[in-house]
Amino acid sequence: MKTANYIVLLLFTALMIYASLGLPQRGDPYAPIHLEESPVHSPGASSYYIRNARRDAHTNNMVTVILADYRGYDTLGEETVIMTAGLICFMLLRRRKEKGSENA
Amino acid sequence: MLDFFIGHYAYWFVFILMAIGLYGMTVKNNLVKKLIGMTIFQVSIILFFVAAANKWGATVPVADRANGPIDPTRFINPLPHTLMLTAIVVGVATLGVALALVIAIFKRYRTLDENLLLEEMRKEDDTE
Amino acid sequence: MKTHRSNPIVSLVSRMVSPFIMMFALYVIFHGHYSPGGGFQGGTLIAAAIILVRLSEGSDTAQLQFSRSWGTPLGSLGVLIYFGTGLAAVFMGGRFLDYAALHLAHHASMSRSYGILLVEIGVGLAVTAILVSIYDNLLEGEADA
Numbered sequence: 108m109k110t111a112n113y114i115v116l117l118l119f120t121a122l123m124i125y126a127s128l129g130l131p132q133r134g135d136p137y138a139p140i141h142l143e144e145s146p147v148h149s150p151g152a153s154s155y156y157i158r159n160a161r162r163d164a165h166t167n168n169m170v171t172v173i174l175a176d177y178r179g180y181d182t183l184g185e186e187t188v189i190m191t192a193g194l195i196c197f198m199l200l201r202r203r204k205e206k207g208s209e210n211a
Numbered sequence: 212m213l214d215f216f217i218g219h220y221a222y223w224f225v226f227i228l229m230a231i232g233l234y235g236m237t238v239k240n241n242l243v244k245k246l247i248g249m250t251i252f253q254v255s256i257i258l259f260f261v262a263a264a265n266k267w268g269a270t271v272p273v274a275d276r277a278n279g280p281i282d283p284t285r286f287i288n289p290l291p292h293t294l295m296l297t298a299i300v301v302g303v304a305t306l307g308v309a310l311a312l313v314i315a316i317f318k319r320y321r322t323l324d325e326n327l328l329l330e331e332m333r334k335e336d337d338t339e
Numbered sequence: 340m341k342t343h344r345s346n347p348i349v350s351l352v353s354r355m356v357s358p359f360i361m362m363f364a365l366y367v368i369f370h371g372h373y374s375p376g377g378g379f380q381g382g383t384l385i386a387a388a389i390i391l392v393r394l395s396e397g398s399d400t401a402q403l404q405f406s407r408s409w410g411t412p413l414g415s416l417g418v419l420i421y422f423g424t425g426l427a428a429v430f431m432g433g434r435f436l437d438y439a440a441l442h443l444a445h446h447a448s449m450s451r452s453y454g455i456l457l458v459e460i461g462v463g464l465a466v467t468a469i470l471v472s473i474y475d476n477l478l479e480g481e482a483d484a
Contacts, residue, residue: 112237119230119233120227120229124223124226127223128219132215133218133221133222133262133263134267136266136284140263141284141288143283154283157282160274160289161281163448164448164452164455165446165452166373166452166455167275168274168371169272169273170292170293173290173293174377175459175462176451176454176455178293179436180436181297183422183425183436186417186465189469190465192307192308192469193304193411193468193472193473195308196308196476196477197472197476199476200311200314200479200480201479271375273375296380304470307477311476311480315480318480
């Protein structure tokens, strides 16, 4: 059982490293994710953000502008997830007052 | 050949880290060790995105006067950084939920070993 | 629950360092427009400062600094600040989360900058409160396990 696990893990690593041979060079400024236009001719988001972040929101830090302005909905969702996680922790682990409902 | 190595070695380390996380999740029996493996896996994916955001000769995505004129080739891609920033904090929150579930399991079954847990659950199914 | 044995050096150092970490965290939140930083990072730093005192002083003494019962209300307040900023933009005639409609300044871009600041404060508050409350709840659950 354990040996089968190890073989699967080795195969997984080998497969991932084989797949990484097709990735663009790390740091290549002409990799598809950095381009103005993707290979299927849709406009690339990142260079739009770099060009317009300061002009649109008068804020130097592009990451902040993307986080709170361009992708505000996303961050609202993430914050709701954090809030929900806190509430779940509270509900799972709160100390129960009555002794009757002890089994969680 | 050397160029290829320099351009890809970061990905290989990330994938090895991913395999370590998967090892923790699949081979270990203790639930807390499984959670540690899950966190390592998560961190490896975050590192992968941050590594992919890099550009040669570029600087931090802050459009300060000291960083020169605004030109997409001179600034690191800010989008993966933003996404990973939220992913880290959400990862911590979900890890908290996972630990709370582990504590609840320990309160009920008094063990965290996977095999013992399965046995206990089978016993409970039989008695019901 | 395990009895807490206090060490004077650890206690003194963590008590002294905690306010400075919070100060730096506030800098990280409010300077997030001009340097790497923002609500998530600053909120995590404040939570780290609070948890540091909890670890060194014991959770019961540390209630004086940040009470256990504040976690969920402050977290909700943080989410409400974020959501309220978006909703206020709707009521002032813009779209949801379009800070230019808030008219916080003369220029639309400056108004967006202030809107981002409000949102970041909300995020920071929520992250702080929720991280501390997760720590507290885990401790509470572990205590009577």
